[in-house]
Amino acid sequence: MRQISEMILRAHQYFTVLIILFSSSLGAQEYPDENFDEATGLEIMQEVHQRHQQFAFIYEEQSMVMIDRNGDRDTRRVKRYSRVEDDGTVKFLLLFESPDEIKGVALLASRDASGKTKKYIYLPAFGEQLIESMSSGLDGKFLGTDFSIESITGEVLDDYIYVRRADIKINETGCFVIDVYRREEGFSENMLATGKQAIRRHIIPKNNFYITKTEYFDKQGRVYKKQTHHDLRPVDGRMWRADMILMEDSKEQHSSLIKIDRRVFSRDYVSADIFTAAWLFKNHPFVSTPDIDDKEVHSEDEDTEGILNQQSNSSVNLEAGFAQ
Amino acid sequence: MMLKLFMLGLKRPVAVTLFMVMATLFAAAGIPKLEIDTGLDSLIPASDPNRLIYQQVMGEFGSDNKTIIYIRDNNLWTPEKLSIIEGLHHDIERIDNVTSVDSLFNLHTIHGEDGKIESIPVLSEAPTTVEEALAAKARALANPLYIGNYFSDSGNVLAMIVAVVDKEEDSDFSRRIYQQMETLISEKRGNFDKLIQVGPPRINAELKRRLFDDFRLLGPLSAFILFASILFFMRSGISAVIPIVTSFLSIIWTFGMLGWTGVPINILSAMLPSLIIVIGSTEDTHMMAAYFRGLESNVENSREKAIYYMAKHISLPLVLTVLTTALGFSSNILSGIGLIQHFAFAATFAMLANGIITILVVPLLLSVYGPEKNTSAVDDTESTRLPDIILRVFRYYQDNHPVSVLIFTTVMCGFFIYHASKLYVTNDPLSYIPSDSALIKDTKLIHDDLAGIKIFFIRLDSNKQNAFQRPENINKLVEIQRFMDKQGVFDQSISLADHLAFANREFRGEYAARVLPATRQLVAQYLMFFHRSDLDSYVSHDYSRANIVVRHNINDSHTLNAYIDELQEVVKDIAGAGFKVNIVSKNLMVNDAAESLMVAQIKALALLLALIFIIMSVMFTSFRGGAIALVPAVIPIAMMFGVMGYLNIPLNPGTAMVAVIGIGIAVDGTVHLLARYNELCRHTSDYIGAVNTAVKEEATPLIISGIALSFGFGILLLSNFTVIAQFGALAAITMLFSIYANLLITPIIMTRVRLIGLHQIIGMTIDKKVLEESPLFKNMTNYQRRKAVLISELSEFEEGDLLVEQGTIGRDMYLILSGEAEVIRHDGCESRTLATLLPGTIFGEIGYIRETERTADVKALTKISALRFDYERMQKDLKFFPNIVAKLNFNISYILGERLADMVSQSKGD
The missing domain is CATH 3.30.310 (TATA-Binding Protein)
Structure with a gap:
């Protein structure tokens, strides 16, 4: 446990808003132990970071449901591995398990202590080679979802400026409102006064310091995307996790839902060799022959219905591997 | 009944004025409720089965709007x-x-x-x-x-x-x-x-703007042209003003009715005011001509008598022509295309309303403002007037070369029908707008630099999930697109295959630009790099259906439909049995409606001709009458279609209406001619003379209204819509053709027939008892008796007139209908009265059978009304009315037989 905490500290200059991990519930348990009435946006975000810090070894089984403008749904099952190395490098692997035709597709990402991020994509049907992903924009769409790669690997606090706005109340719960600005060359605080548009806004309930909602703005200040967090549960003291994250793109009338089916905090589940090309090639080799069988394809809608109807307490036992 | 209706304006001026004011105010209140529809939906038949498929495809793959x-x-x-x-x-x-x-x-x-x-x-x-x-x-x-x-x-x-x-x-x-x-x-x-x-908003806005521009320009211009042409030809101010008044009221009634009923006005409605003014004026012109003839026929120049004369002579043809014109417009309701149906409904109402208004208002206005002497040029004997010149030329050919005229006309019709076979249809909304307009130029610009603004979708439905993740199925899309490339008429097509080929190129390099991924897995994995919205237009979420989006700039339905038909066949072949194929878009449905336009046109023409044939056959109690009425209606239409084929003018929602409207109007002239000829035949056995007189009397209003109609329709050439301009040009030509047919062809045919009007049979006011008791009409039904009376010539005699003169040779037989006469025989200086003849008596039957000298005078003791049966005329009529004439001849034989028997018994008694 101590070792884990040290590793976390080495990565302390970054705060990764693990969007797919965080969730909140406005009626959740409160910890009113500090006074943040005069805190700045950055201080609040640092507190968020401190409370809900990244755990070093996480394995998750997720279901991704994508809902288009007609209400039609596509479901994918995904395994997610994350690991913080001794040198502060954070590694991620997102591995698609189903449907069958995309099994083995993977996103392999790593961010070193200096913040440099590398992302690779593996397509088993393309060949046994990693393809470097050059995509970097936060507004990008990752592998057909409404999430960007960055929203999966995380938000680096040093890359942004956080400006606290007037607090609001939601369902009688006080919330911080933090506007997020990109830290660009030549950026100054004065620009905020001249009406520069924030790129997104976090809503953080004061009672648990979880980001419950993030609104994404276009240049005109209109919300075009909205991320909300559901099925929040405390996992360790003041640390909370979300079991369901919804990203809604109002412009494209498309939304993506991530449901955490299983979560394990354990070194054993995320061994270092998993984050290598060799492991991927071995476990998901190149599919070279044309698929000519005409087998009935399993209906994804049935899966989706199941996921959407699952009770939120289903993940309680799945967290048995959490390293206390 | 009809006469009473026509006389209402004269007899009940206050009531008629009040009714007109109230009705017009009521109609005017509906005008603000008018709806305008320039959308494309009205161009698609409501029954089009593709509508549902189109909605499904749009719902799944996004709008084409x-x-x-x-x-x-x-x-x-x-x-x-x-x-x-x-x-x-x-x-x-x-x-x-x-x-x-x-x-x-x-x-x-x-x-x-x-x-x-x-x-x-x-x-x-x-x-x-x-x-x-x-x-x-x-x-x-x-x-x-x-x-x-x-x-x-x-x-x-x-x-x-x-x-x-x-x-x-x-x-x-x-x-x-x-x-x-x-x-x-x-x-x-x-x-x-x-x-x-x-795009659709601009096209819609442009159509609406042009519609209002047309309203502002065409109506007033038509009114002016009509006024000027009537003034020029008839040289009568009131004749020019009256049609403007009735047209104005008709326009208010029509648009008010549209407002009240919620029937929208559309681009074709732009010509409604012009049509009302132009077509409506023909009846006014005929009425004015009859009024002036009425003034001529009464010595005291009484307005009342002239109006009565007008009503008596014009009521039936006017009602008939209103009916046939309205029928012409109403037959377009069969079209199934909302645009045409709405217009047909409005125009039919307009024609009927104009008929009612004309019948009520013209006598009313004439009773107050009508001239008291014939100041018009209707019966002007001056021979340099255009109608007279036309008539003289026609008369020359009628008299001298009737057969040549018929052969020439037949050859001409053959020539035009040959060209009519090249006729094609189009229904594309952009073709409604002139090609030199900014909108069409801009459309072409986009087509030249990008791709046409028109879109259609080719949907392949496999009914199996993930079918379009399989390379062999995706390859079908490629084959279809390759075929379209070969067709070479569509600007661009994009499908799922293009997306995959593009992805393949980006992953593998330029050499793979036209290569599809080889496995289902690679297809699925490439597709992960596209967001769902990128693929929305090309594949269904479960990959069971694929869609090829095609852009083009074909404005001609005929061409487009031909290519689409070809494509449909090939796509079905390529797709194979396991796939359902639909090629849809709103634009395609609109263009496809062109085919239904052709079918509707044929139906409408057939129905209208059948109805006119039936009405005319009934009205003239003869199928010949029905057939004759069709001849001058069909000739201009055959010629009009020929002109369309020759000049490459397509059949579109505008031009499709010319034929039926043209028939409706052309038959008006025929009705007037036949009615007048029929009336004249009641007083003469010189049928050729009757034809000439009828033509002479009707020529002026017929030519004036024909030319005025041509001018009026010609005004539509100034329309902002190509379809209306084409309609106007063709309708104008058709009106000129109808003058040719009515004044040259109809008279040639008329001299070869003899017709009896049903209204005459029904409306005859002869003492029924006289007919029933007359041996001449023995064993005949009442209808046959009346018809027989109408075959004969009605003669009127004043007291003292000699009906038959002793010593003269005559072949007439008389039946006294009313009055009395005496038979006086002159022997040297001595005269003696042999008998007094009462109503129902027949005399002159010997001369009728055998050409011989009259043996006595028959002198009218009172005013006499008698039917004259002329031998020659009856022989001619035998071929027209064989049953009636045969019965008459039989009865005459019976009468003679009776006479002979009387004489024999008398001589035996002596």
């Missing part, structure tokens, strides 16, 4: 210009009911290079440097899916595609959206070489 904003500039890819475009993009996004704006600012692309891949926006926001702008240009032009859709090959043109949610219930919606976008565009227009918008 999109506006393209075209931006061209030689220095387009600079931070300044791109910043302006970005502003425009966001400004347009803010317009209510704009659902999406697609431009380089929200397009995504895949870029592969040196084993690296990225899925990125073409340009997320306006660049700050030229380098960034040029990099965005490179990204944009590298994506073949966007070339032709969003960017020109050279990159100096880019397009913004705006989707708007359609508010069909708001008739002003399209115009408002167009105006809002146009306001934003015009603010920025100066910054670019060219900045325009083309």
